[in-house]
Amino acid sequence: xxxxxxxxxxxxxxxxxxxxxxxxxxxxxxxxxxxxxxxxxxxxxxxxxxxxxxxxxxxxxxxxxxxxxxxxxxxxxxxxxxxxxxxxxxxxxxxxxxxxxxxxxxxxxxxxxxxxxxxxxxxxxxxxxxxxxxxxxxxxxxxxxxxxxxxxxxxxxxxxxxxxxxxxxxxxxxxxxxxxxxxxxxxxxxxxxxxxxxxxxxxxxxxxxxxxxxxxxxxxxxxxxxxxxxxxxxxxxxxxxxxxxxxxxxxxxxxxxxxxxxxxxxxxxxxxxxxxxxxxxxxxxxxxxxxxxxxxxx
Amino acid sequence: xxxxxxxxxxxxxxxxxxxxxxxxxxxxxxxxxxxxxxxxxxxxxxxxxxxxxxxxxxxxxxxxxxxxxxxxxxxxxxxxxxxxxxxxxxxxxxxxxxxxxxxxxxxxxxxxxxxxxxxxxxxxxxxxxxxxxxxxxxxxxxxxxxxxxxxxxxxxxxxxxxxxxxxxxxxxxxxxxxxxxxxxxxxxxxxxxxxxxxxxxxxxxxxxxxxxxxxxxxxxxxxxxxxxxxxxxxxxxxxxxxxxxxxxxxxxxxxxxxxxxxxxxxxxxxxxxxxxxxxxxxxxxxxxxxxxxxxxxxxxxxxxxxxxxxxxxxxxxxxxxxxxx
Numbered sequence: 001x002x003x004x005x006x007x008x009x010x011x012x013x014x015x016x017x018x019x020x021x022x023x024x025x026x027x028x029x030x031x032x033x034x035x036x037x038x039x040x041x042x043x044x045x046x047x048x049x050x051x052x053x054x055x056x057x058x059x060x061x062x063x064x065x066x067x068x069x070x071x072x073x074x075x076x077x078x079x080x081x082x083x084x085x086x087x088x089x090x091x092x093x094x095x096x097x098x099x100x101x102x103x104x105x106x107x108x109x110x111x112x113x114x115x116x117x118x119x120x121x122x123x124x125x126x127x128x129x130x131x132x133x134x135x136x137x138x139x140x141x142x143x144x145x146x147x148x149x150x151x152x153x154x155x156x157x158x159x160x161x162x163x164x165x166x167x168x169x170x171x172x173x174x175x176x177x178x179x180x181x182x183x184x185x186x187x188x189x190x191x192x193x194x195x196x197x198x199x200x201x202x203x204x205x206x207x208x209x210x211x212x213x214x215x216x217x218x219x220x221x222x223x224x225x226x227x228x229x230x231x232x233x234x235x236x237x238x239x240x241x242x243x244x245x246x247x248x249x250x251x252x253x254x255x256x257x258x259x260x261x262x263x264x265x266x267x268x269x270x271x272x273x274x275x276x277x278x279x280x281x282x283x284x285x286x287x288x289x290x291x292x293x294x295x296x297x298x
Numbered sequence: 299x300x301x302x303x304x305x306x307x308x309x310x311x312x313x314x315x316x317x318x319x320x321x322x323x324x325x326x327x328x329x330x331x332x333x334x335x336x337x338x339x340x341x342x343x344x345x346x347x348x349x350x351x352x353x354x355x356x357x358x359x360x361x362x363x364x365x366x367x368x369x370x371x372x373x374x375x376x377x378x379x380x381x382x383x384x385x386x387x388x389x390x391x392x393x394x395x396x397x398x399x400x401x402x403x404x405x406x407x408x409x410x411x412x413x414x415x416x417x418x419x420x421x422x423x424x425x426x427x428x429x430x431x432x433x434x435x436x437x438x439x440x441x442x443x444x445x446x447x448x449x450x451x452x453x454x455x456x457x458x459x460x461x462x463x464x465x466x467x468x469x470x471x472x473x474x475x476x477x478x479x480x481x482x483x484x485x486x487x488x489x490x491x492x493x494x495x496x497x498x499x500x501x502x503x504x505x506x507x508x509x510x511x512x513x514x515x516x517x518x519x520x521x522x523x524x525x526x527x528x529x530x531x532x533x534x535x536x537x538x539x540x541x542x543x544x545x546x547x548x549x550x551x552x553x554x555x556x557x558x559x560x561x562x563x564x565x566x567x568x569x570x571x572x573x574x575x576x577x578x579x580x581x582x583x584x585x586x587x588x589x590x591x592x593x594x595x596x597x598x599x600x601x602x603x604x605x606x607x608x609x610x611x612x613x614x615x616x617x618x619x620x621x622x623x
Contacts, residue, residue, distance in 0.1 A: 028528065036423050036434065042496070043437050049463055050452040066466035108346045115343035123340050134355070136553040138605050140581045141598030144591050145361035146354060168354040171347055229445035231560035236586055247447040251564050254451055266455070269448040280443035281436070 053266035054078070061262045077267035087268045089242065090249040097159055097245060098227040098275075101166040105174045105223040106216065108167065113178035114208075118187070127175070134172040143236050150237065157239040165237065166227045173226075174219045181215025182208070221279045228275050246272050366599045370592035372585075378592070385596035395597060397572065398580035401487065405576055406556040409494035413551055414544070416495060417502030422532070424503070425510045442500040450564035453493045454480065480566050486573045490562050497561060498554075502547055509543040510536060549612035553605055577601055 048068060053061065057074040082088040116127045146165065147156060155161030185208060193203040209216075231247045238244060244252065250272060253265045366385055370378045389395055420438060424431060441449065456464050457479035465476055479489040513536060521531050559578040562568070568575035568583070581601065585594035 032423060032426065032428060035419065036428060036430070039420050039423065040430075040434060040437065043441065043499075045463070046452050046456050046496070047437075047440060049456060050448075053455060061461070063461070066461050066463055068463070108350065111343040112347035115340040119336060119340040121337070123337070123344060127344070130351075133609070136550065136557070136605065136609055138557045138578065138598070138601055140557075140559075140578050141362040141595065141602050142355060142358045143582075144585050144595050144598065145358040145365060147586075148591070149358060149361075164350065165354055168350040171350070175347060225443075229447075231445070231447050231564075235560075235563075236582070247445055247560075250447050250451060254454065254564060262455070265451060269451050273444050273448050276443040276445065277440070280439050 050266055050269060053262060054270045056263055056266075058261065058263050074263070077263035078271070080261070081264035081268040081271065086241065086244070087246070087249060087264075087271070090244045090246045091271070093159060093243060094228055094246040097162050097166065098224045100163045101170060101227040102220050102223040104163065104167040105170050106220055109171050109175045109178055109219070110216075113175050113182050114204075116175065116179040117182035131172040131176045134169070139169070139232065143233070147236055156237055157243055159238075159243060162234060162237055162245070165233050166230060169233075170223045170226045174223050177219045177222060178212075178215055181212055181218075184215075185211045218283055221283065225276045225279045228272075362595050362598060365592055366596040368592045370595070372589035372591055381592070385593050386599075388593065389596050389600065394572065394575075395577075395580060398568075398575040398577045401573070401575055402556055402577040404487065405491060405494065405558075405562075405574075406552050408491045409498060409555045410548060410552045412491070412495045413498040413502045414548055417499045417506055420499065420503045421506035421510060422536075424507050438503055439500050441497050446497070446560040447564050449493065449497055450561050453496075454565055457489055481570050483570055483573055486566060486570055490565055490574050493561060493565065494555065494558070498551060502551065505543060505547050506540060509540050513539045545615045546612070549608065549615065553608050553612070556605065556608070 052068050052070055054077050055070045055073050055075070057070075057072070057076070060071055060074075082091075112127075116124055150156045150158075150161045150165075155164070189207050189211075190203050193207050194200075198206070229247065230245075231251070234245045234248050235251070238248060241249075241252075246268075250265070250268055253261075253268070367380060367382060368378050369381045369384070420434075424435060424438070444452075456462060459465065459476050459478040459481070462479075464479065468474065468477075477485060479485045517535050518531055521535060526534070557578060558576065559582065562574055562576055563579055563582075566574045568579045577597070578601070581594050581597045584597060585591050588594075
């Protein structure tokens, strides 16, 4: 790097010094690549191992041979996971809960986000304060009475109860994301619409919503993945196996010691990860920006 | 969107002409007003999101604080009675709870510190012009994207005493064989801490990286011309400009880690012998396995107090930072 910057004259005057610097830079570079390799192994190896296990036959998994590459790519784990281990019904439950949560979160937080972004003052201060607190508050104290309340109204062990709870706990961050997207739409555009005599609803539908589409998609994906991945509420609130969501079924797989079918378990785990991977692949840049804003501004 | 308020024409607020005078430039901007009509409208817009929060978050919270003063259980035919401070008195002498509290603190502290160190290292690497950057970035985000249950299952496989790759690798280098990482008293907590770092690192890395990219490149170049080596540049340029981000993510990460549940629960359920029993696991087991909801709520109260304390430290640092800048 610095070698290319060095002018020829300097090169002629101090050839020995340049050489020292070059070896130093090279050594530094080498060190950087070694640490990068360490990170890549630390981050990537567990993933590779999981994927590899999902293609291993149970005979290979139960033998003591340890190898990253499956001996013969065994595709049976995926259908096995679906058919025999009840994953298909719990994937259905997860899909139902996640889709409904997404819909509710969007419907409810859209007006709220608009208000947060456009109205200054107490409401905005209160809203952002509450959003921050909701991100760090331990749910353990809330879950005990929540369980009792939902039990009284018959919503324990019920997917609808889960949807309501997920909606409540996904909304704060969804609101925060959405209000950021609303704030990025210039108010002047709305003003222009208003001057042309359009009603507020018309302004919202014809001007704001079309511009908000990417934000809505991002928020919807976030809500979907949150509900799809959620574990704690489902563990407490869902009791009968036919109502299990995917994370709970996977957990019960692990808990049901004795004969754990490792191959289908790994296959199920891989399948459960797919929605989130899509989400992060699409949104990684936006999320990084959002994280930073959240970290700095609180 | 059936809210009738939305269909009102976007007339400037007649009841608050003062607002228009004060902020002349914004006078015609339809929804940035501060008048009473606008405020009422804002409240209508916020109400749909407030209702579920009141029912499923605020009400349970208040009830939760109250339940701690009763002998509430989930057992049948049990009449709940008010018992005053009994639960808290019992909690004071509950060595298992305080042990889980201690483990929770060790866990939260180690994970947060290692997350910061490892995340800083990776962010620095990603911020220098090395090859494989895009790939590393994407890979670094994966742990964050995965469902916690899947992460736990995956690491159980890695740590497996039988055909686990970790033992195999150690065996290859002549290390001891067949360590039951998650089942051994001495190794269980460090083993789950490593997984905690694995999961939490991406967020720290990406946040730090985004912060580093806001440091003007000229600063580093100028320092480099003046002969400052990488370490000096890091200490005197990068680190000071990252300070607000570091305080903020460290305190948030600490609170998040202290509150964590699913990851460790699936890996060990708090075992072996309670060596990985985080406070949230302990409270969960007391409430929903032992069914002593009143007593568990008292634990919850104490834990909430701790988090509120940490939160006020965080807010205080934020506030102080804002005043200084």
